[in-house]
Amino acid sequence: MKALNALRIMERVTVVTIFLVMVTLYFVNVMSRQVGGTFATNFAWIEEAVRLMSLFLVFFGLGLALEQGRQVGVYSWRDRIAKRLGLPIRKLIDVVAVLFCVYLAWLGYGMTVFVYSTGQISPTLNMPIFWIYLAPTIGFLLLALRYALSLFGVIDRYSAQDGGH
Amino acid sequence: MLLLVVAVTAVAMLVLGFEMLLVLGVPALMVKEFFYGSLPDPVIVQKIVGGINHSTLLAIPFFILAAELMGDGQIARRLTSTADAFLRHFRGGSGYTAIGGSLAFGSVSGSAPATVAAMGRMVFPEMQKAGFKDKFSLGLIASSAETSLLLPPSITFIIYGWMTGTSVARLFLAGIVPGLVLALSFALLVWWEARKHGVARGEKASWRERLQSISRAKWALGMPVIILGGIYTGYFTPTEAAAASVVYAIFVESVIFRTLTLKKLFAITERAALSTAIIFILLALGGLLSYFVTLAQVPQAILTFISYIDAGPFVFLIVINVIFLVFGMFVDPNSALLILVPPLYPVAMALGIDPVHFGVIVTLNITVGMITPPFGLDLFVASSTLSKPVMLIISGIGPFIVANLATLMIITYIPPVSTFLPNLVMG
Amino acid sequence: ADFVAKIGHLEAAQQSRHVHLEKVAALVAERTNGAVEFQIFPQGQLGQQREMTEGVQLGTLEATVAPAAFLGGFNPVVSILDIPFLLPDNDEQAQKIRSGAFGKALCDTFTSRGVHCVTLWPNGKKHFTSNRPLANVGDFAGQKFRVMDSNILIEQFNALGASAIAMPFGELYTALQTGVIDAQENPMDTIQRMKYYEVQKHLVVSDHGAMEDVVLFNPTFWNSLPAEYQTVITDAFVEVVPELIAHKAESVKAALEEIKASGIDVREMEAAEKAEFREKMYPATRAAFLSRTGDEGQSLISIYEEEYASVTK
Ligand code: NA
Ligand code: NA
Numbered sequence: 001m002k003a004l005n006a007l008r009i010m011e012r013v014t015v016v017t018i019f020l021v022m023v024t025l026y027f028v029n030v031m032s033r034q035v036g037g038t039f040a041t042n043f044a045w046i047e048e049a050v051r052l053m054s055l056f057l058v059f060f061g062l063g064l065a066l067e068q069g070r071q072v073g074v075y076s077w078r079d080r081i082a083k084r085l086g087l088p089i090r091k092l093i094d095v096v097a098v099l100f101c102v103y104l105a106w107l108g109y110g111m112t113v114f115v116y117s118t119g120q121i122s123p124t125l126n127m128p129i130f131w132i133y134l135a136p137t138i139g140f141l142l143l144a145l146r147y148a149l150s151l152f153g154v155i156d157r158y159s160a161q162d163g164g165h
Numbered sequence: 166m167l168l169l170v171v172a173v174t175a176v177a178m179l180v181l182g183f184e185m186l187l188v189l190g191v192p193a194l195m196v197k198e199f200f201y202g203s204l205p206d207p208v209i210v211q212k213i214v215g216g217i218n219h220s221t222l223l224a225i226p227f228f229i230l231a232a233e234l235m236g237d238g239q240i241a242r243r244l245t246s247t248a249d250a251f252l253r254h255f256r257g258g259s260g261y262t263a264i265g266g267s268l269a270f271g272s273v274s275g276s277a278p279a280t281v282a283a284m285g286r287m288v289f290p291e292m293q294k295a296g297f298k299d300k301f302s303l304g305l306i307a308s309s310a311e312t313s314l315l316l317p318p319s320i321t322f323i324i325y326g327w328m329t330g331t332s333v334a335r336l337f338l339a340g341i342v343p344g345l346v347l348a349l350s351f352a353l354l355v356w357w358e359a360r361k362h363g364v365a366r367g368e369k370a371s372w373r374e375r376l377q378s379i380s381r382a383k384w385a386l387g388m389p390v391i392i393l394g395g396i397y398t399g400y401f402t403p404t405e406a407a408a409a410s411v412v413y414a415i416f417v418e419s420v421i422f423r424t425l426t427l428k429k430l431f432a433i434t435e436r437a438a439l440s441t442a443i444i445f446i447l448l449a450l451g452g453l454l455s456y457f458v459t460l461a462q463v464p465q466a467i468l469t470f471i472s473y474i475d476a477g478p479f480v481f482l483i484v485i486n487v488i489f490l491v492f493g494m495f496v497d498p499n500s501a502l503l504i505l506v507p508p509l510y511p512v513a514m515a516l517g518i519d520p521v522h523f524g525v526i527v528t529l530n531i532t533v534g535m536i537t538p539p540f541g542l543d544l545f546v547a548s549s550t551l552s553k554p555v556m557l558i559i560s561g562i563g564p565f566i567v568a569n570l571a572t573l574m575i576i577t578y579i580p581p582v583s584t585f586l587p588n589l590v591m592g
Numbered sequence: 593a594d595f596v597a598k599i600g601h602l603e604a605a606q607q608s609r610h611v612h613l614e615k616v617a618a619l620v621a622e623r624t625n626g627a628v629e630f631q632i633f634p635q636g637q638l639g640q641q642r643e644m645t646e647g648v649q650l651g652t653l654e655a656t657v658a659p660a661a662f663l664g665g666f667n668p669v670v671s672i673l674d675i676p677f678l679l680p681d682n683d684e685q686a687q688k689i690r691s692g693a694f695g696k697a698l699c700d701t702f703t704s705r706g707v708h709c710v711t712l713w714p715n716g717k718k719h720f721t722s723n724r725p726l727a728n729v730g731d732f733a734g735q736k737f738r739v740m741d742s743n744i745l746i747e748q749f750n751a752l753g754a755s756a757i758a759m760p761f762g763e764l765y766t767a768l769q770t771g772v773i774d775a776q777e778n779p780m781d782t783i784q785r786m787k788y789y790e791v792q793k794h795l796v797v798s799d800h801g802a803m804e805d806v807v808l809f810n811p812t813f814w815n816s817l818p819a820e821y822q823t824v825i826t827d828a829f830v831e832v833v834p835e836l837i838a839h840k841a842e843s844v845k846a847a848l849e850e851i852k853a854s855g856i857d858v859r860e861m862e863a864a865e866k867a868e869f870r871e872k873m874y875p876a877t878r879a880a881f882l883s884r885t886g887d888e889g890q891s892l893i894s895i896y897e898e899e900y901a902s903v904t905k
């Protein structure tokens with residue numbers, strides 16, 4: 001549980017920091033244009049950088065959102081159907097989700113390695129492109145972890161969902 | 166046959182309460198395996214990232230964050246109390262306040278879910294007190310938020326403009342009158358409902374109080390001036406305006422109103438970040454789906470169908486509305502936009518439909534999709550911020566969908582409602 | 593067909609690139625008796641250019657016809673084509689450089705990047721437009737130009753004292769209209785198709801930037817083709833080049849007429865002025881190119897300078 005708490009704090013600090021830095025950079029970009037001249041040219045990299053940061057913002061937020069019951073879905077009928085049919089639908093969802101996320105993380109890893117090997121770089125920042133595929137790799141792993149914890153009853157993501165009311 | 170298996174799986178997952186990301190993602194993987202087995206699998210990740218790796222989409226997280234900051238702080242509250250001071254003495258005044266507040270907040274917010282959250286917290290208790298039925302109040306709050314996507318700024322217009330090369334500044338102007346028409350149609354429902362159930366009226370505010378409320382809202386009213394003024398005078402692009410609105414919201418809430426603490430900023434930013442993650446993962450998987458739709462040459466099939474039935478603009482627009490409404494029932498609105506606009510836009514152009522007019526039609530369809538069950542984003546947000554079951558909200562949404570469809574017909578078949586203002590201002 | 597190649601590109605179906613891709617597809621189908629089929633996906637239907645190029649490396653896409661300006665991240669050496677006034681104005685001289693030792697050397701640099709380069713394809717030249725006068729080289733200073741993602745292009749504007757502003761293509765029209773930026777550079781038919789002339793006051797017909805396309809195939813797919821089919825394909829791409837140039841020239845002419853009719857100020861850049869610009873911009877952009885590409889860039893630029901001297905003398 002301690003490790004899970006540490007992970008949570010790490011994720012929360014990461015998404016908040018990334019988000020606020022994105023806002024700041026975009027604002028700096030607007031301001032630099034008011035100065036103009038070749039000074040403004042020095043900030044041509046911002047667009048590329050903020051776009052990359054947005055990917056990490058999205059993928060680091062997936063697991064947290066699930067844990068807090070905030071991923072969207074139509075939950076109204078789930079538990080009634082489960083009762084009627086006598087099926088463990090909640091467990092079924094968790095199992096399917098773990099497989100889905102692990103598979104995508106695996107593909108993401110493959111893509112990261114592939115792009116790393118081709119040495120593709122970004123046109124303005126000269127930054128290696130494999131970073132953009134590292135984001136989903138990590139993100140889907142974090143999401144898989146949450147689904148697995150839910151499957152084994154370590155966390156309860158269902159009670160916070162809208163269908164739970 | 167295999168396609169049927171995919172469709173049945175998708176519907177079953179939706180009904181059984183799988184998270185939307187699985188409802189979109191798992192069938193997409195099945196399509197890949199069944200129909201494009203020879204494509205290397207990493208293409209899946211490539212298209213997922215490709216679906217959200219666009220600068221223009223950055224407007225979404227920024228607008229969400231700005232809206233959360235304003236909704237949580239004083240800006241939304243002061244805008245709403247201004248609306249309240251002018252509207253509360255009518256029968257069912259709190260219902261009109263819900264609409265007026267959503268319009269006012271919608272003119273500073275580009276995100277409908279954020280508007281639902283902000284308005285819901287403030288207006289719902291008032292409507293309950295006044296004697297409105299819960300299901301009507303919930304339906305009204307969820308629906309009124311649609312106007313935030315029609316009044317500038319608007320995420321939907323930005324994405325449409327980016328996809329089709331239509332001027333976002335023109336689209337912003339074009340959405341204003343349709344947004345007001347939509348609000349008017351909801352106001353008629355409030356009028357009817359309040360009469361039917363004998364809802365109380367509030368005490369009339371004095372002009373002194375009204376002027377005070379405007380003065381108290383001046384910093385909040387400064388927001389649209391800065392956002393729209395900044396865009397039309399060339400200080401920033403619509404996407405940058407979203408970032409500027411975050412900076413303005415932080416400044417006003419912390420320096421002027423002194424209610425925003427660092428701790429609150431952290432919590433609000435985290436909440437907005439997670440909202441972003443939830444919407445973007447759907448956009449990303451929508452990107453994957455639309456890739457397969459393209460590979461299967463579905464756009465060409467639609468074109469063939471439309472030229473086969475030899476539709477003129479009149480029939481075509483009906484077809485468009487039906488396609489969007491059906492899609493909007495099941496798919497998240499931004500994904501519907503990304504999947505449907507690329508094949509339909511060229512046809513609309515070939516039929517001589519004005520791209521700005523088409524953009525308003527599409528956007529109104531998108532906003533309707535946010536309140537149509539089973540998958541209606543605004544319904545979910547209203548449910549989670551007000552802790553009410555989704556089914557209760559759905560049970561009251563019917564009249565609002567009807568009002569929406571009536572507005573849709575007006576917008577669709579009277580183009581000047583959309584195009585008059587941009588043509589007047591921008592030539 | 594025994595071999596099916598999905599080919600993705602960014603341009604619209606009426607534009608020169610697509611029209612001639614269709615022609616190549618027809619030639620190839622005919623000469624291989626239908627054994628090789630090209631399925632062409634225009635207008636970025638299969639994704640942005642970066643994704644398509646990556647797809648050709650991966651094998652999710654058999655081929656793409658990519659503007660060189662979008663390939664710098666995959667192969668920094670190709671950014672040499674971003675250098676302004678790189679190719680001579682004379683079409684024949686330009687084609688000599690494109691198809692000669694320089695073009696071959698440039699094409700070869702793609703092999704180590706996991707793609708097979710068939711040939712370079714011409715796709716017109718860029719021109720400047722602005723809301724502020726561009727009467728001479730000094731006028732460029734202080735103006736805000738939208739620039740594509742490229743270090744070389746950033747240097748091009750730095751050399752003139754202008755601001756280089758990064759901005760997505762889709763936001764350019766509005767940004768010009770509202771005055772977020774003053775100016776931009778694009779090929780003539782793009783300026784016309786995207787209606788930039790509606791929101792600009794001055795056009796300088798400068799022909800300053802070569803818009804070269806690179807025809808890229810997935811190596812696994814390419815090597816699976818019998819040698820004779822490879823020859824058929826390569827020849828077909830090279831064979832249509834004169835037609836492509838003529839078609840492009842026609843659409844540029846039509847575009848220029850439409851732009852002139854709109855009443856904006858249009859000025860042709862004289863040869864002497866072009867030389868002045870080249871003199872000012874070449875050293876800075878050349879240096880930016882070399883700092884990105886090292887020895888590989890050095891050897892390519894030597895070949896280029898030799899070819900340029902011999903072709904233009
Ligand atoms: Na809005
Ligand atoms: Na819906």
